[in-house]
Amino acid sequence: MFNAQKSSGYEGGKGSATTIIAHGVKVEGEFTSQSDVLIEGEVHGSFSTIGMLTVGSDAKIKADVKAGSAVVSGTIEGNVIVSKHLDIKSTAKIMGDVTTETVMIESGAVLSGRMTVGVKPTGATATVSVESPRGRVNGRERVPVLASET
């Protein structure tokens, strides 16, 4: 019986504690998680986790996103709210408003929307207007951590 299963495409597995949405997988609806989440596939709807969110470079998210902290290398179309630290990598594209306590943006990242940085997302104290051109944020090539601009 199990031979039949193996020849039909299932090959045991590795086992993991983190929630992973891999390449070639699409999630539709209201996704909520209590754990760290790695997204390499597609997410449509809404997304929320209290843990760490990692968005891979090929990931496509069309959803409002809430996370405890996040590292974004892929594409997000929707508003992003991060309770702690947001790390935006050079390959990232975010089309939507971003609210976070602290942020690091690498050169090459594309951001389109309002960025609010400082304290917790409910009471932000710094606002950075962000529009493309690619790789430039407020005319600077690289934006350092903006934790305490008030």
Place this chain on the structure above:
Amino acid sequence: MNQAFAYIYDDFLSDRRFERELSILETELARRGIEGQVARLAMFRSARETIIDLACAGTKNIVFVGNDKTVEKMMWFLPDVDVTVGFIPLTQPAHIGTLFGIPMGLAAVDILAARLVEKIDVGKLDDRYFLTEVIVPATVASLEVEGQYRVSPAMGGAIAIRNLGSVAGKIPVPADAKDGWLEAIIQTRVNSDRWLAPSSLDETVIRLKHGSIISKEPIDVFMDGHTVNGFSFKLSIVPNKLKVITGKVVR
């Protein structure tokens, strides 16, 4: 004879080549004071009735002697019987023994004698219990999680819903059977960017307490050695449902 113990021998153990091994095993069980009534599985004998009769007669520990398939034959009904389950794997496949920390052969008697009992979760597919995992091979089916969202392999893939772990491969893969969650694994084949490079296997991993497997076409679903066919299957977890004699703390 210890009335608290009973032993269920799989029917393949009727073969003469197992006579000596069973004789040594029974001698060792008697030496430890945990020998008990022996029942043999057979084609036209109901395993369920045999076990229920033993439980009604006061047997507290029912020990399966055979291999993974022996345990799998019982799992669809066993969690509803008030007994503690033991396992003596004598032949391969013995992955379930490995996941319970039970060695093959005579060494398993040490585990039985120590009688470390743990309560573990069991999964449910519709009204049927499963111990290890549910597998939907090479499917375009979707997994609906707790009525909130749907996960679909875009180009097809295999779906596994694990409780105790995977016994489908050469090496058993453990899952946490004491956390009150099922672990869904969706395997998709991803082509490499490089020309002629082999495709790789990606795994989506999601935890759920209940959900459904949904397909537009009828699909075969494998669970603990049984096959069921249909369009839609409900999944759930029943925490702390099965008492098992284990050789280590089950994850």
